[in-house]
Structure formats: C-alpha cells, structure tokens
Amino acid sequence: xxFLDSLISGISLGSVYAIIALGYTMVYGIAKMxxxxxxxxxxxxxxxxxxxxxxxxxPPLVGILVAVLLCTVLGITIxxxxxxxxxxxxxxxxxxxxxxxxxxxxxxxxxxxxPNPKVFPNFFILHGAxxxxxxxxxxxxxxxxxxxxxxxxxxxxxxxxxxFFINNGKLGKAMRAVSEDKDxxxxxxxxxxxxxxxxxxxxxxxxxxxxxxxxxxxPTLVPTTGSMPGIKAxxxxxxxxxxxxxxxxxxxxxxxxxxxxxxxxxSTQLSDAVVFAxxxxxxxxxPSGLLGKVVREKV
Amino acid sequence: MAELLKVDDINVYYGAxxxxxGVSFHVDEGEIVTLIGANGAGKSTTLQTVSGxxxxxxxxxxxxxxxxxxxxxxxxxxxxxAQVPEGRRVFLQMTVxxxxxxxxxTQPKANTPGSLERVYVQFPRLKERRRQIAGTLSGGEQxxxxxxxxxxxxxxxxxxxxxSMGLAPILVEQIFQIxxxxxxxxxxxxxxxxxxxxxLSVANRAYVLETGKITLSGTGEELIHSDExxxxxxxx
Ligand SMILES: Nc1ncnc2c1ncn2[C@@H]1O[C@H](COP(=O)(O)OP(=O)(O)O)[C@@H](O)[C@H]1O
Ligand SMILES: [Mg+2]
Numbered sequence: 001x002x003f004l005d006s007l008i009s010g011i012s013l014g015s016v017y018a019i020i021a022l023g024y025t026m027v028y029g030i031a032k033m034x035x036x037x038x039x040x041x042x043x044x045x046x047x048x049x050x051x052x053x054x055x056x057x058x059p060p061l062v063g064i065l066v067a068v069l070l071c072t073v074l075g076i077t078i079x080x081x082x083x084x085x086x087x088x089x090x091x092x093x094x095x096x097x098x099x100x101x102x103x104x105x106x107x108x109x110x111x112x113x114x115p116n117p118k119v120f121p122n123f124f125i126l127h128g129a130x131x132x133x134x135x136x137x138x139x140x141x142x143x144x145x146x147x148x149x150x151x152x153x154x155x156x157x158x159x160x161x162x163x164f165f166i167n168n169g170k171l172g173k174a175m176r177a178v179s180e181d182k183d184x185x186x187x188x189x190x191x192x193x194x195x196x197x198x199x200x201x202x203x204x205x206x207x208x209x210x211x212x213x214x215x216x217x218x219p220t221l222v223p224t225t226g227s228m229p230g231i232k233a234x235x236x237x238x239x240x241x242x243x244x245x246x247x248x249x250x251x252x253x254x255x256x257x258x259x260x261x262x263x264x265x266x267s268t269q270l271s272d273a274v275v276f277a278x279x280x281x282x283x284x285x286x287p288s289g290l291l292g293k294v295v296r297e298k299v
Numbered sequence: 300m301a302e303l304l305k306v307d308d309i310n311v312y313y314g315a316x317x318x319x320x321g322v323s324f325h326v327d328e329g330e331i332v333t334l335i336g337a338n339g340a341g342k343s344t345t346l347q348t349v350s351g352x353x354x355x356x357x358x359x360x361x362x363x364x365x366x367x368x369x370x371x372x373x374x375x376x377x378x379x380x381a382q383v384p385e386g387r388r389v390f391l392q393m394t395v396x397x398x399x400x401x402x403x404x405t406q407p408k409a410n411t412p413g414s415l416e417r418v419y420v421q422f423p424r425l426k427e428r429r430r431q432i433a434g435t436l437s438g439g440e441q442x443x444x445x446x447x448x449x450x451x452x453x454x455x456x457x458x459x460x461x462x463s464m465g466l467a468p469i470l471v472e473q474i475f476q477i478x479x480x481x482x483x484x485x486x487x488x489x490x491x492x493x494x495x496x497x498x499l500s501v502a503n504r505a506y507v508l509e510t511g512k513i514t515l516s517g518t519g520e521e522l523i524h525s526d527e528x529x530x531x532x533x534x535x
Pocket of ligand 1: 313338341345
C-alpha cells in the first residue's frame with residue numbers, strides 16, 4: 001500500500017471509530033458513566049441489518065434504517081432497565097452493570113444467531129453500463145472503495161449535524177445543561193430522565209450506522225464482532241478527551257490513522273499495541289485527553 | 300391576601316439524618332418571606348423540598364391552590380415556581396444568553412425575546428456580557444445571572460437560596476436592592492439567608508429555623524427587635 005492508500009484507509013477506519021466514540025462520549029458527558037455495552041450495540045445493529053437484507057430481502061437502505069430504529073429502542077431499553085435504577089449508585093456498580101449488559105448482549109446473540117460467522121454483504125457496489133460491478137473509484141494508481149468514501153462522508157455529516165444540534169437545538173442545549181448540573185437543569189424545567197434517554201437513543205442509533213459501515217469493510221459477523229471496535233472507539237474517546245464531541249471525532253480519526261500506519265509500516269501483529277502505547281503517552285502528557293477539559297470534581 | 304405557598308408539617312431525611320422536623324409556613328401573594336438560620340439549620344433542604352428536588356415523608360405542600368407534594372421538580376417550573384439554588388449553579392460552560400434561554404425552557408419560544416429584554420433591563424450588566432461564557436463572570440455577576448435565569452420562566456414565586464453568599468458588601472447591597480425592586484414589581488419572594496440583618500430588613504415576614512425546626516416567626520420588624528434573634532443572628 002502506498003502512503004496515500006494507507007492514509008485514506010486510516011481515515012475511513014478512524015471515521016467508524018469516531019462515530020462509535022461519539023456514543024461513548026455523549027453518554028459519558030451526560031450520564032457520567034462508561035457504557036461498556038456500547039460496542040455490542042454495534043454488533044446487534046449489524047445482525048439486524050444483515051437479516052433485514054439477506055432474509056427479509058429489504059433494500060440495504062431500509063435495512064440500515066431498521067437497524068438504526070431497533071438499536072435506538074435497544075439503547076433506551078438498556079438505559080431504563082439496567083442503568084436508570086442505579087442513578088445514585090456508586091460508579092463502580094454502574095461500570096460492572098455495563099460489563100454485565102455487554103456479556104448479556106453477546107450471549108443473547110450467540111443463542112439467537114449461533115457462533116457461526118455470517119458474511120456481511122457489500123452494499124456499496126455500483127453497476128456500470130455494461131453490467132460490470134464496481135466497488136470503487138480509480139484515480140490514477142489510487143483506488144478508493146465506495147465503502148471508504150461513504151464512511152468518511154457519513155462521519156463528516158454526522159459530526160456536522162450533531163454539533164449543530166448540540167449547540168443550537170433546544171434539546172441539544174438541554175443536554176449540555178444536564179451534563180453540567182442535573183439539579184440546576186431540573187430547576188429549569190428540563191426532564192433529566194428523558195434527556196438521558198435521548199442521549200442513549202442517539203448513541204445507539206449511531207452505533208448501528210457504525211456497525212453497518214464497519215461490517216462493510218471487515219465483513220465477518222460474529223457475536224463478539226462489536227468488542228474490538230468498541231474498545232478502540234472507547235480508547236479514541238479517551239484519547240480525544242472523554243465528554244468532548246470534537247474530541248471523539250479527532251480521537252477516532254487519529255486512532256484509525258495510527259492503527260493503519262502501524263499495520264503498514266511497523267507490524268500487523270503489533271498495530272494494536274502501538275495504538276494503546278500512543279494512548280498511554282497522550283494520557284501521561286495530558287490526562288484529560290487531546291481536547292478534554294480539566295474536570296473539577298464537585299464536592 | 301391569597302395564600303400562594305403553604306407548607307404543612309414536612310419531614311425530610313437524608314438516609315438516617317432527620318434534616319427537617321415538622322416544618323410549617325406559608326407565603327402570601329405579593330410578600331417577601333424570609334427563612335433565616337445558621338449554617339446547617341435546614342434552609343436549603345426546605346427550599347429543595349418545595350421545588351421538588353427532595354421529598355417530604357409527611358405533610359403537604361400546596362402551591363397556587365394545588366397540592367405539589369410528589370410532583371417532580373421539572374414539572375413545577377411551568378406552574379410558576381422558580382428556585383435560585385445556593386451557590387448560584389449557573390451553567391458555567393454556556394454563554395450568559397444561553398443560561399437565560401435555559402431559564403425559559405418551559406416557555407413558548409416566542410416569549411423568549413421579550414423575557415430577555417425584561418431581564419436585560421433589570422440587569423444591564425448581563426446584557427453587556429451576553430456572549431460571554433458564564434464561567435468567566437464574577438461572583439456577583441453569576442448571582443445576577445442565576446436570578447435573571449429564574450425570572451425567565453415568569454415565576455409566581457421566586458425562591459432565593461442565600462443570594463448574598465460570598466459577595467463583597469457593596470454587591471450584597473446591590474443584590475438586596477434588586478430583591479426590593481423585584482418585590483415592588485409584584486414578584487412574590489421566599490428568601491433564605493444567613494445574613495439575617497439584610498434579610499429581615501427587606502422581609503414582610505420571617506421564620507427562624509434551628510436544627511430542622513421553626514423556633515420563631517413574626518414580621519421582619521418584630522424579629523429584628525427580638526432579643527433571641529439579636530443574640531443568635533445579629534451579633535448581640
Ligand atoms: N446531601 C446531604 N446528605 C446528607 N446530609 C445532608 C445533605 N445535605 C444537607 N445535609 C444535612 O442536613 C442538614 C440541613 O442542611 P441544609 O439544608 O443544607 O442547611 P442550610 O441550608 O440551612 O445550611 C445539615 O445537618 C446537613 O449536614
Ligand atoms: Mg444552605
């Protein structure tokens with residue numbers, strides 16, 4: 001792979017991480033918890049889309065929409081059943097519950113869909129005038145697949161829409177208020193529980209989109225599919241500064257690029273180690289992450 | 300005058316700590332009523348129970364003719380109850396104007412410009428700093444912002460929790476002048492203070508709270524001249 005090839009696939013992988021990292025970072029910002037089950041929502045989204053398209057013969061776009069809708073409902077349900085009752089519990093209890101939810105989702109998937117890998121179809125194929133399949137563009141020696149292109153565009157669009165929504169939307173502002181001070185937000189008339197539900201809904205809907213994009217690039221679908229991108233995206237969120245939306249974007253992109261470059265120029269086996277080594281160095285130098293704010297603990 | 304708020308025999312607990320022990324009081328429309336007492340007496344707990352952030356195990360709270368015990372805090376704002384919490388609690392990472400907009404969260408959007416204008420007339424300082432992040436304001440300015448934010452919901456009852464806390468004397472003067480102005484303009488106010496001197500001087504009526512119980516009540520004038528209050532809260 002040339003340098004440019006690596007850079008583009010790094011940005012594309014990083015875009016997927018960024019979309020997942022948004023879910024971690026938004027939920028952390030508002031509910032002050034690490035939702036370790038977030039990665040598994042990616043997997044559920046991918047399965048739903050897979051079955052919608054291959055078994056129910058729905059068009060890919062409809063399949064994605066169904067996955068987004070069901071994952072949104074799943075996210076809200078997880079929050080209501082598992083996390084909301086623990087709202088004033090110690091954060092360690094919440095963390096362990098989140099890990100429990102993660103195992104629950106993986107094992108439910110194992111039971112429902114078996115451990116046999118499914119091959120995720122490539123939706124991003126165009127048919128030329130002669131009927132030949134095209135999976136990407138050729139620009140001289142450079143080849144960019146449609147999956148890569150779509151992934152990057154989708155990530156940028158999500159970033160722009162979300163940033164606008166958080167900065168200017170009524171609900172977006174309510175989310176910022178809740179993330180700063182829940183009781184003060186209540187005194188404004190904001191329903192904190194609803195706001196938290198909406199945050200989970202958005203994060204989980206995005207996870208479904210990320211699941212489909214990830215599967216389109218790495219098409220082996222098994223019940224543990226979500227954990228690796230989940231952990232990487234969590235790393236990306238911490239890297240960029242957990243709680244910060246631009247941080248998730250930046251952290252995701254950097255992580256993807258570093259991973260691909262480490263694969264291309266250092267070693268395929270060591271790429272993950274390199275990724276985490278970079279994280280550790282960044283956190284040693286700047287514990288709040290690249291764009292993170294220094295958090296003052298309230299007493 | 301019509302009774303706007305009636306608190307009857309509330310008992311509030313933090314786990315095993317019995318913080319409020321059978322407190323009853325009322326606020327009539329158009330009054331300034333103050334609740335004074337030392338640190339830890341239970342003033343904030345009382346206000347938070349009225350505003351719905353905390354629950355009473357017993358008794359009843361009636362606001363504007365309706366029972367509000369058990370109604371969650373966020374549903375009380377639209378009914379005309381606003382609380383300026385202790386320590387101001389403005390949204391430090393939002394701009395001044397965004398903070399004010401949050402105060403109007405339950406209001407129709409069309410009312411916001413008019414409400415902003417009213418608040419800016421009352422607090423010209425906030426208008427100058429409308430685009431500034433609230434975290435960069437001084438303590439006095441943050442207190443004004445917290446009050447302006449509460450007024451954005453056009454409350455029937457404004458509850459203030461120690462608005463003078465941590466402010467220089469000149470700013471305390473200024474805040475109390477604003478309280479008088481708001482009262483003159485027709486706002487009913489329930490004021491919690493440790494600064495008994497200032498609070499009693501603006502209040503129509505006052506209650507003294509001691510370790511979770513009301514031990515004295517009367518007009519502001521009466522309590523300023525009461526020996527007990529002078530000894531305990533006014534430095535002799
Ligand atoms: N979150 C809390 N948890 C446990 N005890 C509390 C809490 N908040 C207040 N208290 C206790 O309740 C009592 C009343 O406190 P508070 O209402 O804050 O008093 P005041 O506002 O008059 O200073 C005090 O004894 C205080 O220690
Ligand atoms: Mg207090």
